[in-house]
Each structure stands twice: as C-alpha cells, then as structure tokens.
C-alpha cells in the first residue's frame with residue numbers, strides 16, 4: 001500500500017481555547033515493534049482531548065503530542081513483530097495520542113476489527129468509551145446481571161456507552177443528566193429512569209426508586225461533593241467507581257459508613273495503563289462486547305461529525321455540553337506526496 005511521507009494533522013499550537021487546534025503538516029509516523037500504521041478515516045473526540053488542549057492532561061512518555069485517543073481506518077503498514085493484522089484490514093484502535101491525523105500508529109493489541117455493520121465513523125467512536133466502561137463498570141465495579149448501576153453524565157460519550165452495556169448485561173440502570181432531552185435519551189438507550197440533576201436531588205429520587213435499598217455500582221465523573229452523596233446511595237457491598245473529577249478531586253468521606261455498609265471506593269484512568277493491560281481489555285471486549293455491537297444490541301451514539309480541519313468547532317461543541325453521545329472527526333485522503 002502506498003503511504004505518503006507527510007500527512008495533515010491537528011496540533012495543539014499552545015495551551016488554550018479551541019482556536020489553538022491548528023491544521024499542520026507532519027511526517028507520517030513509522031510503526032515500531034508490535035505496531036501498525038493506520039490510514040485514519042475517522043477519529044473520535046473525547047473530553048480528555050479538551051483537558052490536553054488546555055494543558056491539564058499531558059500525553060504519557062513516548063506518545064504522540066497530537067491529540068486523539070481513538071481512530072478507525074485501514075492498516076497500511078505492519079511494524080516488525082506484528083502477527084495479528086494484515087495490510088488492508090479495517091480496524092478501530094485505542095491510542096495514547098495522535099488520532100487527529102491522516103495516519104496514526106497503534107500497538108497491535110489495541111486494535112480491534114471494525115465491527116460488522118458499523119461505519120468507520122461509528123467504529124471510531126467505540127474504543128475510548130468501551131475500554132473505559134469495561135475496565136471500570138465490569139472489572140473494577142464488578143457489575144453483575146440483576147444488579148443496579150447509576151451512571152452520572154448519562155448523555156456523555158462515556159454515559160451513553162455505560163447505559164447500553166450495563167442494560168445489555170442484564171443490570172437495572174439509572175442515570176443523571178443536565179436536561180430533560182438528555183434524560184429522555186438515557187431512557188431511550190436503556191436506563192430505567194434518568195434524573196435531571198438540575199431539578200431534582202438524585203439521591204432522594206433513586207433511593208426512592210430502589211425502595212430505599214440504593215444501587216450496587218455507581219460510575220461517576222463529577223467527584224467533589226458527589227463523592228459523599230454517591231457513597232450514601234450505595235447498597236450494602238456497593239462499589240463507587242471514579243473516572244473523572246469534573247467538580248473537584250477532594251471530598252469528605254464518612255469512613256464509618258464505608259465500614260458499616262462494606263463499600264468499595266475505587267477508580268482508574270485508562271491512558272497511562274501499560275500496553276499489555278490495554279490489550280487484555282481489548283481481548284475481553286472482543287469476546288464479550290463485539291458480538292453485541294455486531295448484532296446491533298449496542299451502538300455508539302453519533303451526535304455530529306466534522307471534518308478534521310474543523311477540530312476547533314468539535315471542541316467548542318464538546319465544551320458547550322450540548323451534545324448527546326459522540327462527536328467524530330472525518331478525514332478524506334490527500335494525494336500521496
């Protein structure tokens with residue numbers, strides 16, 4: 001497959017607002033040992049990209065400085081030692097960076113086949129949220145069939161994935177979101193009930209809806225004063241899983257409550273985890289979740305697509321929080337150099 005020497009990409013010119021995202025020209029990266037080069041057709045936009053653009057979320061050592069944590073496209077080149085993929089394979093991939101570009105390199109274990117029935121745009125919207133939800137709701141949170149889950153930020157990329165996967169896995173799902181329309185979207189995706197947190201106290205509503213028992217698992221991206229409220233809403237042996245701290249990282253915790261109710265408070269971040277860990281999560285997803293995607297039981301929710309060169313608009317839209325689901329950048333091939 002012919003690969004040009006240079007490519008178009010979006011770089012973070014300096015830390016700041018959406019306008020610092022700038023179209024640039026870069027060398028096409030070379031895949032290292034165990035890596036493939038992907039001709040990118042679509043790249044998912046995630047909230048962590050916004051934090052990186054603002055200077056608060058540096059790429060891990062060795063990762064591309066370009067933003068972009070997930071892509072879908074076609075394998076064009078195999079690095080040394082790659083066994084799993086062939087040139088021409090259509091994949092989606094979890095990246096540590098570099099997705100906002102015409103070409104990106106990914107460790108082979110972080111690639112998965114484009115799910116049958118999904119477009120490249122839909123496939124690009126899968127990796128970051130599906131890896132995150134799997135690792136946090138099902139692994140750390142140990143959610144089981146017949147249990148209940150509360151998802152905060154239910155209309156986010158993460159939230160729309162968590163609602164669908166948990167409902168498909170046989171859990172009862174509750175969600176919070178910031179508008180009536182967002183709550184309706186959560187219910188359409190499989191939540192039993194969604195609370196508009198601007199109008200109602202989610203603790204009161206969900207405690208009432210569970211007959212006073214509370215929920216088994218909570219997936220939270222808010223933090224701050226939500227921590228104590230979340231812990232108070234867990235059932236005995238409940239698990240609170242923290243994946244972000246949008247409202248602050250410090251909290252006051254009633255340790256006696258944790259003891260009395262045998263609660264677990266945990267959390268994780270995906271990006272700094274070792275390649276082998278991400279490959280293990282990929283294998284678990286291929287086994288448990290890819291069949292659901294290919295049957296159409298779960299589907300990434302695409303809110304809007306924009307061409308790569310309009311990445312600034314994509315970030316402004318994400319920061320407006322008007323979206324429900326995912327924003328995806330699309331890339332058309334430029335002629336080989």
Ligand SMILES: NC(=O)c1ccc[n+]([C@@H]2O[C@H](COP(=O)([O-])OP(=O)(O)OC[C@H]3O[C@@H](n4cnc5c(N)ncnc54)[C@H](OP(=O)(O)O)[C@@H]3O)[C@@H](O)[C@H]2O)c1
Nearest residue numbers: 046047132153156157158177178221243244246268269270
């Ligand atoms: N730990 C990990 O491994 C990991 C991986 C990926 C993402 N994340 C985190 O997960 C979160 C969601 O990511 P995403 O890409 O799905 O983002 P997203 O689609 O932009 O969704 C974020 C949503 O959170 C709500 N929100 C924003 N600011 C808030 C605040 N201060 N308090 C309460 N709610 C707020 C908004 O909806 P409302 O209108 O409902 O408020 C917004 O739509 C981000 O914080 C991201 O950093 C963590």
